Amino acid sequence: MEVRYELEKKGIKVTKQRVAILKVLLESTVPLTINQIQDLVDLPMDLSTLYRTLDTFYEKSLILKTVPLEPSQTVYEFNHLVHKHHLICTNCGKILVIQGCPLHEYEDEVESSTGFIIDRHQLELYGLCASCQKQLNVTKKEKHTHV
Amino acid sequence: MEVRYELEKKGIKVTKQRVAILKVLLESTVPLTINQIQDLVDLPMDLSTLYRTLDTFYEKSLILKTVPLEPSQTVYEFNHLVHKHHLICTNCGKILVIQGCPLHEYEDEVESSTGFIIDRHQLELYGLCASCQKQLNVTKKEKHTHV
DNA sequence: TTCTTTGCAAAAACTTTGCAGGAGG
DNA sequence: CCTCCTGCAAAGTTTTTGCAAAGAA
Numbered sequence: 654m655e656v657r658y659e660l661e662k663k664g665i666k667v668t669k670q671r672v673a674i675l676k677v678l679l680e681s682t683v684p685l686t687i688n689q690i691q692d693l694v695d696l697p698m699d700l701s702t703l704y705r706t707l708d709t710f711y712e713k714s715l716i717l718k719t720v721p722l723e724p725s726q727t728v729y730e731f732n733h734l735v736h737k738h739h740l741i742c743t744n745c746g747k748i749l750v751i752q753g754c755p756l757h758e759y760e761d762e763v764e765s766s767t768g769f770i771i772d773r774h775q776l777e778l779y780g781l782c783a784s785c786q787k788q789l790n791v792t793k794k795e796k797h798t799h800v
Numbered sequence: 801m802e803v804r805y806e807l808e809k810k811g812i813k814v815t816k817q818r819v820a821i822l823k824v825l826l827e828s829t830v831p832l833t834i835n836q837i838q839d840l841v842d843l844p845m846d847l848s849t850l851y852r853t854l855d856t857f858y859e860k861s862l863i864l865k866t867v868p869l870e871p872s873q874t875v876y877e878f879n880h881l882v883h884k885h886h887l888i889c890t891n892c893g894k895i896l897v898i899q900g901c902p903l904h905e906y907e908d909e910v911e912s913s914t915g916f917i918i919d920r921h922q923l924e925l926y927g928l929c930a931s932c933q934k935q936l937n938v939t940k941k942e943k944h945t946h947v
Numbered sequence: 948t949t950c951t952t953t954g955c956a957a958a959a960a961c962t963t964t965g966c967a968g969g970a971g972g
Numbered sequence: 973c974c975t976c977c978t979g980c981a982a983a984g985t986t987t988t989t990g991c992a993a994a995g996a997a
Contacts, residue, residue: 666996668952687986699954704987706952720867722922726986727872740916749914755906756923763898763925769887770938771927775869776903778910780918791917813971815977834961846979851962853977873961 663713670698674706675731678716683748684728684739721748721777739777744785751778810860817845821853822878825863830895831875831886868895868924886924891932898925 656675660667677693678685685693687703707729710716717732721741728748740749760771781791803822807814824840825832832840834850854876857863864879868888875895887896907918928938 666951668996670953700986701955701988702953718869720869720872722865722867725867725874740910740914740918742916743919749916751910751914755902759902760925763887764927767887767896767898768930768933769889769896769925769927770933771887771925772890773927774923774925776921776923778907778916778918778921780911780916780920783915786915786917813976815971817978847961848963848980849978 659715663715665709665713665715669696670694670702671706671709673698674703675710675715678729678731681730683750684717684719684730686726686728688726690729719775719777722779741777741779742782742785743779744781744789747782749782806862810862812856812860812862816843817841817849818853818856820845821850822857822862825876825878828877830897831864831866831877833873833875835873837876866922866924869926888924888926889929889932890926891928891936894929896929 656672656679657667659675660671665671673694673696674690677690687700687707691698691700691703707716711718714732716729718727718729719739720727721739723743724746735752736754737750737752738754740751756774756776760774763769764771781789786792803819803826804814806822807818812818820841820843821837824837834847834854838845838847838850854863858865861879863876865874865876866886867874868886870890871893882899883901884897884899885901887898888894903921903923907921910916911918928936933939
C-alpha cells in the first residue's frame with residue numbers, strides 16, 4: 654500500500670492510526686482541521702493521538718501546516734512537494750488552493766538585506782469568493798484599499 | 801494626546817484601558833502577544849478586556865493581527881498603514897518587520913483567475929537569524945530546498 | 948523482547964460569555 | 973442620565989502531558 658510506503662520512506666513507524674490519518678490527508682483536496690480529520694478517519698481515535706501524529710508528520714515534512722486568520726484553527730494537508738498557497742473566503746470559509754508562488758526572488762532579496770537564511774514561508778490571501786460576492790451584492794468597486 | 805486622537809478618529813470611545821493598550825502598541829517596534837501587552841500596560845487589566853479591546857481595534861483597522869506558525873499565538877501591532885511583513889527566526893523567535901510587499905501584481909493575477917475579490921493577505925517568512933546561524937553553526941549551503 | 952505508540956484522564960493554555968457595577972460623553 | 977465598558981467568575985475550546993496497556997519490529 655502506498656500510504657505505508659510514504660511513512661516508511663520518512664522513517665515513521667507504521668501503525669493503523671498513522672495510516673488512517675495519512676490516508677485522509679492524501680485523499681483530501683483541501684486542508685483539514687484536526688476535528689475534520691478525526692471525523693474522516695476510519696477508526697475512532699483520541700485527539701491526543703491526532704495531535705501527536707500530526708506533529709510527527711510535520712517534523713518529517715510529510716505534511717504542511719497553516720494557521721489562517723479567520724477562522725484561526727490550524728489546518729493540515731499532505732505535502733505534495735508542489736509549492737502552493739491558500740485563497741480563503743472570509744465569508745463562507747472556503748479554501749482554494751492556488752499553485753505557484755511569486756516569492757522566490759523576494760526571499761533572496763530579504764536574505765541578503767537581513768542576513769537571515771529563509772527556509773519557508775506562510776502566505777494566505779483573503780477575500781470574497783464569487784458566490785459570496787453575489788450573495789452580499791459586493792462589486793469590485795467597493796474593494797478596500799489595500800494597506 | 802495623540803493616542804486619544806487615534807481612537808476618536810476611528811469612532812472608538814476613549815477609556816483609560818484603551819488608551820493604555822494603544823500606547824503600548826504604538827510604542828512597540830515589534831508585534832506583541834496578548835500576554836505581552838498585559839505585562840506592558842500601565843494599569844492592571846483583565847484578559848477579557850484585552851481580548852474585547854483588541855477585537856474592537858481590529859474591526860476598526862486600528863491594528864493588525866497575525867498568527868505565526870511557531871509559536872502559534874496571535875500577535876498584534878499598530879496599523880501604520882505602511883504595508884509590511886514579518887521575518888521570524890524559528891530558533892530564537894525574534895520577529896523582524898520588513899517593509900514592502902511583492903504581492904500586488906500577484907493578487908491581481910489571482911483575482912482574475914479565480915473570480916475572488918482579494919482584500920488582504922498574510923505573509924510571514926521563517927528562517928534563522930544571523931546570530932542563531934552562528935550559534936548553531938549553520939551555513940547557507942545546508943539550506944533546505946524550498947518546497 | 949524492547950522500544951514506541953495509543954487511549955484515557957487530567958491539566959494547562961487560550962478565548963469567550965453573562966452579568967452587575969462603574970466610567971465616559 | 974443613559975449607554976457602553978470593565979472586572980469578575982464561569983464556561984467553552986484547543987492543546988499538552990503522564991502513565992499504563994497495547995502494538996510494531
